[in-house]
Amino acid sequence: MMSRITLLFFFLPFVANAQTVATISPNSGVTDALIFDADGNLLGADYTGSAVFKILLPGGESSVFSDGYNTPNGMALGSDGTLYLADNQGDKIYKIYPDSTREVFVEMDSPSGLIFELDSDTLIATSYAGDKLVKIAPDSSMTVWASGGHLGGGPVGLCYDSVGQLYVGNFDDRKIIKMSPDGSQELLVQGPTSGWLGFIAYAKGFIYGTLYSTHKIFRTDLQGNATVILGTTIGSVDGGPGVAKFSAPNGIVASPTGDTLYVSDYNTSNIRMITNLDGQPSAGREVGPAKGFNVSPNPFYGKTLLSFDLGRQANISLDIRDTEGRLVRQVLSNETLAAGTHQFEIGDPGLSSGIYFASLWADGEQVLTKRILRLD
Known part of the structure; x- marks a missing residue:
């Protein structure tokens, strides 16, 4: 029988796309989730x-x-324009009407992310502390839909792709999880860098996420290939790749046309607007030392060759971990590599069937991501 091992490589792109960041509402008061109302605000x-x-x-x-x-x-x-709000530590979900009056919809443990089932008035809510997804009917009756497993990292963010596939983002471990109608889970990718993931949003073939702890924005395609597209060090600077800075980006939402993102900065309460999502790579923008990443053959059976270029000397670590974050193999451990092309053969001894994550770190920061498939 054929079995599969999926290895995911994480990287900070050597060439960032030419997205542009602008602050549209400084000191807005908003530090968390963003959505559009019925009037487009x-x-x-x-x-x-x-x-x-x-x-x-x-x-x-x-x-x-x-x-x-x-x-x-x-x-x-x-569907009637009523806003539903998760009061996380208040352990309640509220209904807020267009005239700003409110009532408690339901009490539940640590509600965080909210989204409606497609073509339905059933609300899906994440329980951050409970590591679960709950479905809530219009009459306030609740059913646990999924719990544990990959959701054990504090589920918060929720989004659909263009075909109605639901994804969940974990705050604690940055995992993005693909949900099936029966509540089963499939890990899509673990967001790059480190620390916390705020919220997620879908636009034109990509899921975007806010890297709260490292002050960056990343995106992943629906095959699990993730790249950091914006953000350097902490700050509040407008501009393009290599220039723009965020300060604990948290909430994120895509415009209905899918060509603009809006982000809330937790530390400053600034609302940032990201445009030109489809922009071409900008010339000469190197955010990290690694580039020219390639895995060949891919898919592979017994062995494959990982190669990448370094634009400068860097201390490189390369490890492979299972889906629980346990170290399976240390390929490189903070080894100093010179500028130039480097190749490493990855074989199958010791890897049983399953999903793994391989991370390339340059000078202490996770900088490379790619999805490759091993077949038996």
Whole structure:
């Protein structure tokens, strides 16, 4: 019988796409999730405060829409225009009506991300502390849909792709999980760098995520090939790749046309707008030392050759881990490699059937990602 081993390589791209970042609403009050309301304006939650804010577009004017919550977190918009808000540490989900009046919809443990089932009034909610997904009917009855497994990393973000496939993003371990209708889980990718993942959003073939701890934005295709596209060190600077800076980016939402992203910075409460998502690579932008990554053959049977170029000398580590993060093989451990092309053969001894993650680290930061497939 054929078995499969999927190895995922993580990298910070040597050439970033020419996306452009602009601050459209400084000091907006929003630090957390973002969604669009029925009128095409933004609604944003302030996890550090008690309010939900409305951001008028295109001008960016911010005002309080509804107040009086513990820790406003994820949101979803019902078919009738009612806003549903997860009060994370308040252990409640609220219904907020267009006139800003509210009522408790349901009480549940640590609600965070919210999204409606497609063509349905059934609400899907993540329980961050409970490591589970719950389905909530319009009459407030709840059913646990999925729990544990890959969801054990604190599920928060939720998004659909263009064909209605649901994805979940874990806050603690940056895993993005593909959900099946029966509640079974498939790991798509673990976000690059380190630390926390804020929220996720889908646009034109990619899932975008906010790397809260490392102040970056990344995207992955639906095959699990992930790249950091924006962000350097902590800050609040507008511009393109290699220039733009974020300060704990958290909430993220795509415009209905899929060509613009809006991001909330947790530390500054600035609303950032990212345009030119389909932009071509910008010439000469090197965010990290690694480039020219290639795996051949791919897919492979017994062995494959990993090769990459270094634009400068760097300390390189390369390891392979299972889906629980346990080290399976250390290929390189902080070894100093000169500028130039480097090749390493990866074989199958010791790798049983299953999914693995291989991470390439340059000067202490995870910098390379690619999906390859081993066949038996």
